[in-house]
Every structure is written in C-alpha cells, then in structure tokens.
Amino acid sequence: MIAGLKFGKDIRVAYISHLDVIRVFERALRRANLPLSFSQGFSPKPKLVFAQALPLGITSSGEYLDIHLEEEIKPLKLLLKLAEIMPPGFDLYEVVALPEGIKPVMAVITHASYLIYTSEPEIFLHAEKMKSLPYINKKGGKTKEVDLKPLIKSIELIDGGVRVVSQAGSKANLRPDALLCALGVKKPLRIHREDLYLERDGQLISPLKRN
Amino acid sequence: MLTYQDLLEKHLSRIEKPGRYLGTELNSVHKENPLVHVALAFPDVYEVGMSHFGLKILYHIANKHPEFYAERVFAPWPDMEKIMLEEQVELLTLESSTPIKNLDLVGFTLQYELSYTNILHMLRLAGINIWAKNRNEGPLIIAGGPCAFNPEPLAPFFDAIVLGDGEEVFLQILKILAQEKNRTKRLALIGQLDGVYLPDQFKISYQADGTIESISPERKIKKAVVADLDQADYPEKPIVPFIQTVHDRVNVEVFRGCLRGCRFCQAGMIYRPTRERTDTEIKRLILETLKNTGYEEVSLTSLSTADYTKLSCLVPDLMTVLEPKKVSLSLPSLRIDSFSVDLAKEIEKVKKTGLTFAPEAGSQRMRDLINKNVTEEDLLKTADAAFANGWTHIKLYFMIGLPTETDADVLAIAELAKKVREVGRRYTKKVTVTVSTSSLVPKSHTPFQWVGQNEREELKRKQFLIKDALKGPGLQFNWHNPEGSYLEAVLARGDRRLAPVLAYAEENGAYFDSWHEYFKPEIWAEAFAACNIDPDFYALRERTKTEILPWDHLDSGVKKSFLWQEWEKALSEKTTGDCREIGCIGCGVCPDLNVKTILRGERT
Numbered sequence: 001m002i003a004g005l006k007f008g009k010d011i012r013v014a015y016i017s018h019l020d021v022i023r024v025f026e027r028a029l030r031r032a033n034l035p036l037s038f039s040q041g042f043s044p045k046p047k048l049v050f051a052q053a054l055p056l057g058i059t060s061s062g063e064y065l066d067i068h069l070e071e072e073i074k075p076l077k078l079l080l081k082l083a084e085i086m087p088p089g090f091d092l093y094e095v096v097a098l099p100e101g102i103k104p105v106m107a108v109i110t111h112a113s114y115l116i117y118t119s120e121p122e123i124f125l126h127a128e129k130m131k132s133l134p135y136i137n138k139k140g141g142k143t144k145e146v147d148l149k150p151l152i153k154s155i156e157l158i159d160g161g162v163r164v165v166s167q168a169g170s171k172a173n174l175r176p177d178a179l180l181c182a183l184g185v186k187k188p189l190r191i192h193r194e195d196l197y198l199e200r201d202g203q204l205i206s207p208l209k210r211n
Numbered sequence: 212m213l214t215y216q217d218l219l220e221k222h223l224s225r226i227e228k229p230g231r232y233l234g235t236e237l238n239s240v241h242k243e244n245p246l247v248h249v250a251l252a253f254p255d256v257y258e259v260g261m262s263h264f265g266l267k268i269l270y271h272i273a274n275k276h277p278e279f280y281a282e283r284v285f286a287p288w289p290d291m292e293k294i295m296l297e298e299q300v301e302l303l304t305l306e307s308s309t310p311i312k313n314l315d316l317v318g319f320t321l322q323y324e325l326s327y328t329n330i331l332h333m334l335r336l337a338g339i340n341i342w343a344k345n346r347n348e349g350p351l352i353i354a355g356g357p358c359a360f361n362p363e364p365l366a367p368f369f370d371a372i373v374l375g376d377g378e379e380v381f382l383q384i385l386k387i388l389a390q391e392k393n394r395t396k397r398l399a400l401i402g403q404l405d406g407v408y409l410p411d412q413f414k415i416s417y418q419a420d421g422t423i424e425s426i427s428p429e430r431k432i433k434k435a436v437v438a439d440l441d442q443a444d445y446p447e448k449p450i451v452p453f454i455q456t457v458h459d460r461v462n463v464e465v466f467r468g469c470l471r472g473c474r475f476c477q478a479g480m481i482y483r484p485t486r487e488r489t490d491t492e493i494k495r496l497i498l499e500t501l502k503n504t505g506y507e508e509v510s511l512t513s514l515s516t517a518d519y520t521k522l523s524c525l526v527p528d529l530m531t532v533l534e535p536k537k538v539s540l541s542l543p544s545l546r547i548d549s550f551s552v553d554l555a556k557e558i559e560k561v562k563k564t565g566l567t568f569a570p571e572a573g574s575q576r577m578r579d580l581i582n583k584n585v586t587e588e589d590l591l592k593t594a595d596a597a598f599a600n601g602w603t604h605i606k607l608y609f610m611i612g613l614p615t616e617t618d619a620d621v622l623a624i625a626e627l628a629k630k631v632r633e634v635g636r637r638y639t640k641k642v643t644v645t646v647s648t649s650s651l652v653p654k655s656h657t658p659f660q661w662v663g664q665n666e667r668e669e670l671k672r673k674q675f676l677i678k679d680a681l682k683g684p685g686l687q688f689n690w691h692n693p694e695g696s697y698l699e700a701v702l703a704r705g706d707r708r709l710a711p712v713l714a715y716a717e718e719n720g721a722y723f724d725s726w727h728e729y730f731k732p733e734i735w736a737e738a739f740a741a742c743n744i745d746p747d748f749y750a751l752r753e754r755t756k757t758e759i760l761p762w763d764h765l766d767s768g769v770k771k772s773f774l775w776q777e778w779e780k781a782l783s784e785k786t787t788g789d790c791r792e793i794g795c796i797g798c799g800v801c802p803d804l805n806v807k808t809i810l811r812g813e814r815t
Contacts, residue, residue, distance in 0.1 A: 013453075015229035015232075020453045027237075031502065087236065
C-alpha cells in the first residue's frame with residue numbers, strides 16, 4: 001500500500017535540510033518497525049516520495065510524503081505510530097491510504113501558499129498589480145532574466161504580513177527567496193509554508209485527495 | 212542572551228550547516244536545574260565529534276543519573292565562530308545554549324595533536340582563561356583520550372587529566388562535584404582517583420642540552436582500566452544526528468585493546484590488555500540500539516575486529532537478523548587473510564563496499580621491523596580471494612618514513628601494489644588498486660618513541676618515488692603534505708615548553724589545523740621562533756635509552772624496558788608474537804594493572 005502523510009516542520013527543525021529530513025523519516029520508519037518497501041540495488045533504501053523540498057529556515061504546516069509499504073496498515077494506526085517515534089519539531093496531521101499505481105505526490109503538486117511575515121506588506125500588495133516582476137536567475141554561472149509575475153496566483157494581506165499563493169512543483173515553481181529578491185524587500189521575520197496543492201477543475205485541492 | 216537558535220534565525224544565510232547547532236537531535240538529553248552541570252567538549256567540528264564513540268559513552272553515563280547533566284560542545288566552524296564573535300556570544304553548550312563558563316566542569320577529549328589549538332580557541336571563545344594557574348573560579352577544565360598519555364604540551368592548560376578508560380572515573384568525578392562545591396577541594400578530591408593526573412603537582416627541570424633533568428615527585432600515574440567490558444555502561448540510546456556525520460551508524464565495540472604489537476601503534480600499547488565482549492551481549496546491544504535509533508548500518512569496532520574470537524559465528528548470526536531489516540554490517544579493520552574475505556562476503560549481502568587492507572610496509576624487512584606479521588604471500592592470497600569473489604577495487608594503506616627505511620623499501624610499496632593488480636587481472640580487466648601512504652609519526656608509549664621522524668623534504672621525495680613508480684592503468688596513489696605530520700610529531704612527543712607555542716599559534720589564528728584548508732604552517736613557524744623553540748628537537752631527534760622522556764611519569768602499564776627491548780628487536784628485524792598465541796611476552800600490563808586478557812572463544 002501507499003500511505004499519504006501530511007506533516008509540518010516547526011522552528012525547531014526548520015534548519016534541517018531536505019536531505020536530512022529524508023533521513024529522519026527513513027530512520028523513524030525503521031524504528032517503528034513498519035513493513036517498508038525498499039528500493040533495489042547495492043544500498044537499499046525505504047521507498048519514500050516527498051512532495052517538494054522545503055527551503056532551509058522556513059517552517060511549514062503543509063508537507064507531503066508517500067510511504068510505500070509491503071503490507072496494509074490502518075492509516076490511523078500509522079499516524080499514531082509515527083507520532084510516537086518522530087523527533088520533536090515534526091507535526092503529523094493526517095495519513096490516508098492511497099491506491100497502488102497512483103501518481104507520486106511530487107508529480108502532482110501545482111501550487112503552494114506561503115505566509116510571509118513582513119513589515120512591508122504594501123510592497124507585496126503592489127506587486128500584484130504590476131504587469132511583470134523581473135528577476136535575474138543565476139544558475140551554474142549563467143544569468144537569465146525571468147518574469148516571476150505569471151507564477152503568482154494571488155497575494156493578500158494577513159495579520160503581520162501577506163499570504164502568497166504561487167505556482168509550485170516540477171513544471172513552474174516560485175521560490176520564496178526569488179520573490180523577496182525581485183521585490184527588494186527586507187528579510188522577513190519568518191516565512192511559513194501554509195500548504196501545497198494540486199489544481200483540478202480550477203480548484204486547489206489537497207494532494208491527499210488526488211485519487 | 213542569544214542562543215544558537217537565535218543566531219541561526221538571525222544569520223541563516225551565512226551559516227553553512229545549521230544542523231550542527233540544533234542540539235535537539237533524537238535521543239539528545241534536555242534537563243532543567245541539574246545538581247551537577249558539565250560539558251563534554253570535542254575540539255573539532257560537529258560531524259567529527261559526533262562520530263566519536265567515547266563521547267557517546269560518557270554522555271550516556273552522566274545523563275542516566277537524573278541529578279547530573281552532561282551537554283555537548285563542539286568547535287564552532289569558522290562561519291559560526293565569526294558570528295559568535297560579532298554578536299559577543301560566548302561559547303555555548305549545544306542542548307541548552309548555556310555559556311560553558313557557567314558550568315561545573317568542561318571535559319575535553321584529546322584525540323589528535325592537530326586539534327590542540329581548537330581547545331585553546333574554544334576556551335577563549337568561552338571567556339575562560341586558558342592557563343590553569345590563572346583560573347580561580349569557573350569550571351574545572353579536564354581532559355582524557357589517547358593523547359592524554361602525553362598531554363605535556365597541554366599540561367599548563369588543564370586542571371586534571373584522566374589516563375585510560377573513562378567510564379568509571381568520569382562517574383566518580385561527577386559524584387565528587389555533587390558532594391563538594393569548593394573548586395580547590397573538588398580538584399584535590401578528583402586528584403585522588405585512579406587514573407587522574409594533576410599536572411600542577413609535577414615539576415619538570417631541564418638540562419643544558421634541552422633534555423629533561425628530572426620529573427618530580429618520582430611517583431607515576433597509572434591509567435584507569437575497565438576490567439570487563441560486559442559490565443561497562445554502554446549507550447543503547449545514542450543521539451542520532453540530523454546531518455550526516457563521519458560515522459553515522461550503530462557502533463558496537465567488540466573488544467578494547469589489541470595485542471598484535473605493531474611497533475608504531477600507540478593505541479595497540481595504551482589500551483592493553485584485550486577485553487572482549489561476549490557475542491550474546493554484542494548482539495543484544497546492536498538490536499537494542501537499532502530499535503532506539505533506526506540506523507541502517509552497524510559497525511563492529513575495535514582496533515582489529517577480525518581478531519574477535521567469536522567473529523565467525525557472530526557475523527552469520529547477525530546477518531540473519533540484519534538482512535531482512537536491510538541493515539548493513541561493516542567491519543572497519545580487516546585482517547590480511549582469506550578468513551577476512553569470507554567475512555566480507557558474508558556482510559556484502561546488504562551493501563557492496565570496497566575492500567581495504569593495511570600491509571603498512573612494502574618490503575618484508577620493513578614489515579618485520581614494525582612487527583606487522585604479514586607476508587607478501589598472505590596479501591596476494593587475500594587479494595586473490597577478494598578478486599575471485601567479485602571485488603574489483605582494493606585499497607592498500609602504507610606508511611613511509613619508517614626507521615632504517617631505504618629507497619628499495621619505499622619502492623617495494625609500488626611493486627606490491629602492481630603484484631596485487633596482476634592478481635586481479637586474472638579475474639577482470641577493470642581492476643583498481645589504490646595506494647594511500649601516511650608518514651610515520653613516532654608516538655609516546657611505543658617502541659618507536661625514541662625514533663627521529665624523517666625530514667619533510669625526505670618524506671616528499673619518498674612519496675614522489677612511489678608516485679613515479681605507480682604509473683599505469685588501474686593504479687591510484689593518494690599522497691599528502693607532510694607538514695601536518697611534522698607538527699603532529701612535534702606535539703606527540705613534546706613537553707611543557709611547547710605550551711607557550713600553542714598559545715601563540717592560537718592567538719595568531721591557528722584553528723582547525725587538522726583541516727588542510729585551514730592549516731597554516733607559517734603561523735607555526737612564527738610561533739616556534741617567537742617562543743625560541745626548535746621544533747626539530749622534538750620531531751627529528753633520536754632519543755637515547757637513558758633519556759628521561761616527558762611522559763615517563765604517566766604509566767600505561769606497558770614497561771619502558773619492554774618498549775626498549777621491542778625497539779632493539781625492531782632494529783634487528785625480529786618479530787614478536789601475540790601473547791594470546793605464544794604466552795606472556797612480558798609487556799607488564801596484566802601484573803602492573805592487575806587485569807587480564809579476556810577472550811570469549813578460541814583464537815583462530
């Protein structure tokens with residue numbers, strides 16, 4: 001079976017990189033003594049698929065992970081087991097059973113929402129009205145100007161900052177640091193990834209509901 | 212007051228690996244208001260320190276008592292160090308961000324000489340005076356670890372130094388700290404424990420030629436020793452780091468102490484005698500630790516794991532449990548024999564790795580001289596078994612700069628590597644033989660403690676000899692700059708007159724000397740000159756039989772007369788057997804320390 005997990009990272013583990021998070025889950029699942037599926041090859045690893053790497057320093061309440069298991073296990077039981085075994089700082093919200101053969105979570109993500117706690121919300125709100133938002137992307141010694149504007153779906157005011165809903169995933173992705181750089185704003189007090197979504201019939205829905 | 216968390220939040224983009232400073236890893240211990248609060252300090256970066264098993268043992272021993280709290284502290288990497296200086300944050304413990312100067316005690320581990328300036332730098336970052344005589348308050352600063360057997364260059368910086376196995380002494384020290392609050396009285400009580408050396412109680416005088424005239428008083432400090440490892444405390448719930456460390460796995464020490472008697476090897480002398488754990492206890496510890504950590508790799512550690520007497524039944528037994536869990540097993544030190552290849556075959560079921568062997572020297576004459584009881588035939592047979600079983604890559608470790616070494620001996624390294632390649636070519640075309648050489652650093656408490664190190668130019672010349680002779684397909688050569696080995700040789704057999712040199716070097720920017728990108732030989736040259744010390748006197752000079760050595764008052768149990776006898780045998784190229792096979796060879800450890808070798812099975 002494939003277990004779809006929604007989890008979060010609070011400030012205590014916001015400074016752990018994506019690769020480290022993978023290891024944390026691999027080891028936690030081993031400690032939980034679950035019937036994990038393993039990859040083939042010289043160094044077998046548990047089959048885990050993460051939705052999207054979270055940049056360092058950002059907290060989140062909307063991370064997703066597909067866990068491949070050899071045997072059926074009740075979602076609630078798995079959730080409780082994980083809650084018992086994960087190190088502090090990881091919030092565990094929900095587990096659902098996904099059918100075999102379902103598209104991996106990383107392939108379905110289309111949008112993300114970020115809560116950016118900033119003293120300059122007006123600059124963000126102004127950006128929404130602009131036609132384009134140029135950004136110089138540096139990659140492997142090459143520089144390329146890209147327009148971030150089409151990647152932004154919406155920007156709205158919240159208490160202490162703004163909510164930015166943007167494209168995310170393998171096709172088109174807005175990195176929060178690129179947005180901050182393009183806007184030329186001060187370093188925000190905190191950035192929080194509120195959730196990840198996939199777009200279906202014009203609606204943003206949870207990756208756990210993708211079957 | 213700022214914590215590590217605050218510093219990360221404020222300066223994230225400037226910090227390379229924030230995971231080093233979190234302190235909230237799985238199984239890390241967090242306590243409030245402990246009766247005794249200490250820090251276990253490892254004078255290197257987090258990833259290195261967290262790979263050290265001794266630290267995990269002591270962390271566990273202290274923290275299993277509710278009234279004691281031991282936290283970790285590592286050398287902040289230069290990026291974080293700079294931020295701490297800017298923000299005027301003094302060195303903090305990892306778990307609770309407590310300034311280490313507010314603790315009862317800070318214990319440093321002395322693992323290698325090139326970490327010495329990190330100790331001084333950490334004290335300075337902590338706002339603690341580096342000189343023991345200038346400290347009337349604040350934590351006691353103590354040390355332990357292999358380099359404690361000649362801590363003399365560091366002697367003026369420490370209040371106390373523990374020799375030998377730390378498990379029991381450390382707990383006794385914590386109990387003293389709980390009972391006595393006066394700093395001076397605490398130190399006096401700690402000084403009465405077995406294995407504890409108070410450097411200040413010894414006075415050293417020197418002769419006109421620079422050698423030692425006397426060490427007084429004449430008494431000796433004997434190392435502490437744990438008689439039975441099965442009874443020793445073991446960390447079954449070790450911290451699991453978030454970031455990848457050097458050795459990120461379950462380590463179980465299958466035995467302590469090696470009796471093979473390689474004449475260059477300090478560990479082989481100072482950790483005697485061999486004390487094996489039972490195989491049932493080893494298996495229990497592994498399973499328990501896996502349950503508590505979720506690690507994907509287990510390592511059976513010791514100075515020579517293939518010598519563990521129950522290994523041939525332990526390994527298959529472990530594999531039946533580990534294989535279904537997809538946990539791999541590693542044996543870090545293989546012997547040069549086909550038994551080791553069979554073992555390697557057994558453990559490769561989960562994960563394929565390269566094979567590494569350490570013939571240590573290229574010619575038989577040199578191997579006899581260092582007492583590495585291995586022949587060329589042994590190595591070629593072992594290589595044959597390895598290639599026959601599908602390995603294509605073999606790594607070979609050698610040492611250069613051995614006493615009486617000639618160019619023919621050096622070139623024999625390249626010849627041996629080529630012979631191994633030829634063996635491999637019988638099986639496959641894509642053979643790789645990697646040769647790594649290191650330079651001999653003569654160490655205290657070994658038969659080579661009287662030997663002069665080769666000059667740096669000579670070591671470089673010898674490396675180039677090998678490099679030129681090792682050209683060709685399937686041959687790789689790793690070589691290194693001997694500057695670091697030279698400094699290591701100075702400090703390894705140094706005396707207290709080197710303390711000002713260390714202080715000078717540290718003040719002038721020596722930090723992370725064991726990292727080649729930070730090692731600055733020019734700072735050291737300046738420090739030696741400024742302190743009027745000739746480093747060659749320590750590194751290159753051959754000592755006489757009667758010379759008083761700076762560590763003569765520190766007793767590993769192995770007699771100095773035995774070491775000299777071994778040195779003479781080395782010069783006549785005679786080997787000495789293993790007492791587990793040929794009976795007592797008179798090294799002196801068992802009667803001196805009232806302990807004995809503990810084996811759990813038959814020698815193979």
